[in-house]
Amino acid sequence: MKLAPLLFGGITALVRAQTAAPYTDVKSGITFQAYQHTTGYFLGVALPENPTGNTDLIVTIGGKGTGWSGASLAGPMKNALLVLAWPNNNTIVSSFRKTNQYGSPPVPTGAFMQLPIANGTYTNTTHWTYTFVCSKCIQSDGTTFAANENTTVLGYALSSAAPSQKGNAASSVSKHSSQGQAAFDLVKARSKDFAMWKNWAAAPKVENAF
Ligand code: HEM
Ligand SMILES: *[C@@H]1O[C@H](CO)[C@@H](O)[C@H](O)[C@H]1NC(C)=O
Ligand SMILES: *[C@@H]1O[C@H](CO)[C@@H](O)[C@H](O)[C@H]1NC(C)=O
Ligand SMILES: *[C@@H]1O[C@H](CO)[C@@H](O)[C@H](O)[C@H]1NC(C)=O
Ligand SMILES: *[C@@H]1O[C@H](CO)[C@@H](O)[C@H](O)[C@H]1NC(C)=O
Numbered sequence: 001m002k003l004a005p006l007l008f009g010g011i012t013a014l015v016r017a018q019t020a021a022p023y024t025d026v027k028s029g030i031t032f033q034a035y036q037h038t039t040g041y042f043l044g045v046a047l048p049e050n051p052t053g054n055t056d057l058i059v060t061i062g063g064k065g066t067g068w069s070g071a072s073l074a075g076p077m078k079n080a081l082l083v084l085a086w087p088n089n090n091t092i093v094s095s096f097r098k099t100n101q102y103g104s105p106p107v108p109t110g111a112f113m114q115l116p117i118a119n120g121t122y123t124n125t126t127h128w129t130y131t132f133v134c135s136k137c138i139q140s141d142g143t144t145f146a147a148n149e150n151t152t153v154l155g156y157a158l159s160s161a162a163p164s165q166k167g168n169a170a171s172s173v174s175k176h177s178s179q180g181q182a183a184f185d186l187v188k189a190r191s192k193d194f195a196m197w198k199n200w201a202a203a204p205k206v207e208n209a210f
Contacts, residue, residue, distance in 0.1 A: 020044070020154075020184040025060055028120035028131055030197050032060055033189040035182035040064030040127060041158040043071045047186060048194040054147045055138045057189075058197055060120060061085055062129035066162045068173055070097070072155030073137060073144035075181050077102065080155065081112065081143045084173065087128035088166045092121055094130055095169040098143070104172040111136040115201035133201040145186070153181045 023034035023044050032044025046058040061083060063069040074080035078100055085094035096112060099105035113135040120131025138147050145152035157179035165171035191197075 018180070018182050020182055020189075022188065025120050025129065025131065027122055027129070028117055028197075028200070030058060030060070030117070030120060030131065031191060031193075032058070033184050033186070034060065035154070035156060035184070037156065037158065037178065039158060039160070039178065041069050041156065041178075043069070043154065043156050043182075045154070045184060045186075045189050046191055046194060046197065047189045048198075049190050049192050051147045051186075051190070055136050056198065057134050057137060058117070058131065058194070059083060059134050060129060060131040062127050063158060064127055065160055067158060067160040067177075068163055070157040070176065072157075072181075073134075074142060075145075075153040075155050077105075077155060077157070077179070079143060081108075081110075081137060081139065082155075083114075083134070085130045086163055086166065087123055090123050092116075092123075092128060092130040093166065093169050093171075094132075104174070107170045117197070117200050118202060119200070133198050135201075145184075150185075150187050152184050152186055154184055155179070155181050 020033040020035040024031045032046045034044030036042045041063040044060040068086040071083045072080040082097040084097050095107050097105035098108035115133040117131045157176035159176050163171040163173045
């Protein structure tokens with residue numbers, strides 16, 4: 001009777017796959033709470049020790065191959081601040097997106113900015129990685145998690161297909177091949193080193209691409 005052990009293993013793997021865990025990027029040294037998907041996709045967040053009034057977080061997002069990786073800072077796809085990034089010949093192209101319908105989401109306007117962290121942004125032989133300070137990102141209107149939340153659910157979405165215009169940060173994309181939500185312990189995402197890490201970031205990206 002192998003059924004019971006198989007089922008148990010399957011359920012354990014499923015639970016683990018839907019929950020973020022501590023993760024340190026070796027190239028930047030920044031520690032995140034990160035969700036990892038079997039495709040190589042990952043999404044990590046780091047926050048300051050004191051959440052009161054905070055609007056900023058550090059995000060690391062990446063994957064394997066030439067497709068795109070996306071995240072919802074609220075959990076759902078719709079009516080949320082989305083982050084979308086993909087590799088383009090050893091650079092990373094990225095943008096914010098927002099939509100109220102299921103379909104390729106457009107680039108929104110807003111005060112939020114992506115400030116890249118150089119040594120957390122790279123491609124190696126297996127993955128591409130993009131790390132940035134998400135400045136003025138945390139909102140109180142439900143389009144992101146709230147600053148005072150201790151746990152939350154973030155959305156992930158990825159496609160193995162590259163966007164149609166890889167060099168254009170506003171390119172439309174085809175639908176994700178995998179998507180879902182993962183639980184994040186935001187207390188564990190908080191670090192006394194956040195202010196130091198944040199100072200490593202460069203100026204806002206011109207045209208959302210570099
Ligand atoms: C043409 C492009 C897209 C289409 C047609 C699309 C459509 C959909 C649909 C129909 C769902 C519901 C689950 C399902 O039935 O599969 C969904 C879920 C989701 N999508 Fe998209 N999507 C697109 C692009 C994106 C992008 C670029 C992102 C992120 C940057 C994203 C993030 C999500 C997330 C996080 C979910 C899971 C949470 C939820 O169900 O709302 N999607 N999408
Ligand atoms: C990443 O860069 C920052 C400065 O830009 C530096 O202080 C830090 O030590 C670097 N991380 C590693 C692991 O070398
Ligand atoms: C890709 O980048 C390399 C150097 O990093 C450059 O030599 C090459 O011309 C680029 N290719 C394209 C298509 O932009
Ligand atoms: C490439 O970078 C990813 C993300 O940081 C890391 O998980 C992976 O181990 C690295 N691969 C190699 C071969 O160094
Ligand atoms: C988060 O935890 C702190 C400390 O336990 C508590 O004071 C605060 O009310 C919690 N926040 C929420 C939104 O529940």
